[in-house]
Amino acid sequence: MNDRYIRISTTGLVVRDDRILLGRGDWPQPGTYWLPGGGQQPGETLAACIEREVHEETGVRVTAGPLIQLREHIPWNHPGSPSTPHVHRVVALFWCHFVEEPDALGPTVPDDVQTGAEWVPLDKLTGLRFVPPTVQASLPGLITQAGGLNGFYAGDVA
Template identity: 60%
Template sequence: MKIRNSANGLVVRDGRVLLLRGEWPQPDTYWLPGGGQEPGESLAACVEREVLEETGVRVRAREMLLVRETIPDNHPDGPFPRSGSHRVEMTFWCDIIAEPDVLGGAKPDGPQVDVAWVPVDKLTGLRFLPVWFESRLPALIAHGQKRGVVGVYVGDVA
């Protein structure tokens, strides 16, 4: 089994969060922009690159808010049961540097069908990947809005 590091960005503006939407693993699934770390790339550079590639929004990574991991053998019903990849994911608060007139990046995620600014008060009830975010994303956003916050390790969650 390989370990795969990734970083995603929590980008919030005017009470809205930047999210990707796709049809995998189920229709209308949302997730934060981000992706795999490349050799020689810092996690901050990874999240800045991935957010730009997937959304067209240029960001600066700030505080790391969250570290979570998924070990597929512990979550056989999760979205990555046969991936053979132990995933370690870091979530960073990101500041917007520049955004395009129309959302959309040059390298969207494979299952990605849309990029949207979703009102924070509309997050409850949406389907998320990872599922862990479904009930916790509003609290993570509130946590991230406090400058100088300390990141939290939440363990092995699906």
């Protein structure tokens, strides 16, 4: 029996006052950061998915801006990947426009491994434990291009 399947999800890039909005948690190691996001539900647009997911993971309300990256992760092509080994992921990364922040930043519907959310200064981004690392490496360029974003397909990346 083949238990492999494809999961479509979104992540959001939210930048405000030279800070980036990130989720924080204990996967795959304690003190790991990631862009907020998660799986698309049947009947939900990708834009609605990222707006919901950012709110669930951080409490922050956003509106979806342009798609800035489409990437895949096929874990059986990347030995040693900490990802779920049977889930081929397709991830749409959106630039998100800040709308509103709650009195207390934090998840409204936290993931099992999530311990919080925070605004991280952009100059501290490179020193973080971050998943996936390929996204972390691409963030400075994506943030710099914020005014003239052009989406691209990143292919199957680790």
